Amino acid sequence: NAGVMQNPRHLVRRRGQEARLRCSPMKGHSHVYWYRQLPEEGLKFMVYLQKENIIDESGMPKERFSAEFPKEGPSILRIQQVVRGDSAAYFCASSPTDGNTIYFGEGSWLTVV
Amino acid sequence: AQRVTQPEKLLSVFKGAPVELKCNYSYSGSPELFWYVQYSRQRLQLLLRHISRESIKGFTADLNKGETSFHLKKPFAQEEDSAMYYCALSKAAGNKLTFGGGTRVLVKP
Numbered sequence: 293n294a295g296v297m298q299n300p301r302h303l304v305r306r307r308g309q310e311a312r313l314r315c316s317p318m319k320g321h322s323h324v325y326w327y328r329q330l331p332e333e334g335l336k337f338m339v340y341l342q343k344e345n346i347i348d349e350s351g352m353p354k355e356r357f358s359a360e361f362p363k364e365g366p367s368i369l370r371i372q373q374v375v376r377g378d379s380a381a382y383f384c385a386s387s388p389t390d391g392n393t394i395y396f397g398e399g400s401w402l403t404v405v
Numbered sequence: 406a407q408r409v410t411q412p413e414k415l416l417s418v419f420k421g422a423p424v425e426l427k428c429n430y431s432y433s434g435s436p437e438l439f440w441y442v443q444y445s446r447q448r449l450q451l452l453l454r455h456i457s458r459e460s461i462k463g464f465t466a467d468l469n470k471g472e473t474s475f476h477l478k479k480p481f482a483q484e485e486d487s488a489m490y491y492c493a494l495s496k497a498a499g500n501k502l503t504f505g506g507g508t509r510v511l512v513k514p
Contacts, residue, residue, distance in 0.1 A: 296448075325501055334411075334491060334506040335449075348501060383449065385502075394495075394502055396441075396449040 294319075296397035297366075298384050304403045311371040311378070313400045317386030323347075324367040325394065326359055329381040341367060374404045407432040409494050411505035418482050419513050426477040426508045428466075428492030436494045438468055438475040439502065443489040452490070453477070462486070482512045 341361040361367040
């Protein structure tokens with residue numbers, strides 16, 4: 293099992309561009325979570341998805357951010373019109389249907405210049 | 406609302422000294438408690454789950470429901486224990502985790 297795979301690991305975007313972060317959960321996992329880690333801060337929950345459904349998006353900023361987990365393919369976290377404050381590490385995690393141990397990916401570091 | 410508090414942002418200890426990382430939580434039900442460790446710019450790794458009651462890398466944590474605490478302890482710190490440690494709470498199986506702010510542990514030689 294390859295673990296939770298995130299790409300790209302590092303992404304640089306200019307202000308106003310779009311950032312797309314991808315996450316492939318562990319094999320057999322149908323729950324995906326996205327967390328954001330701002331510099332010198334802890335992890336903040338953003339969104340929890342199952343296949344084709346958003347279960348909890350209480351941590352997502354109201355504008356510019358969206359997430360999806362399609363029937364086929366990875367989960368995507370999309371940030372439109374990025375600003376410097378979006379610079380952070382974005383961690384994806386997954387869990388199996390019937391367990392509560394959450395496994396994390398290695399993160400995607402977004403830098404907005 | 407559920408909340409996890411780690412009062413110490415930084416703990417600096419000498420090698421061989423005991424280390425205790427504090428974690429307090431607030432939640433109305435019976436939560437699942439976890440400790441995660443993050444070495445420099447790496448993924449978070451699960452260190453402990455309170456329900457498993459096991460010791461990993463010499464670390465132990467006891468859930469104290471009366472004090473709503475889940476402190477992490479190790480009697481003899483090693484340099485390789487230097488990392489960020491996060492306490493986390495989950496209210497149900499397969500549910501989201503709420504993290505504390507993290508404690509950076511620095512073990513000096």
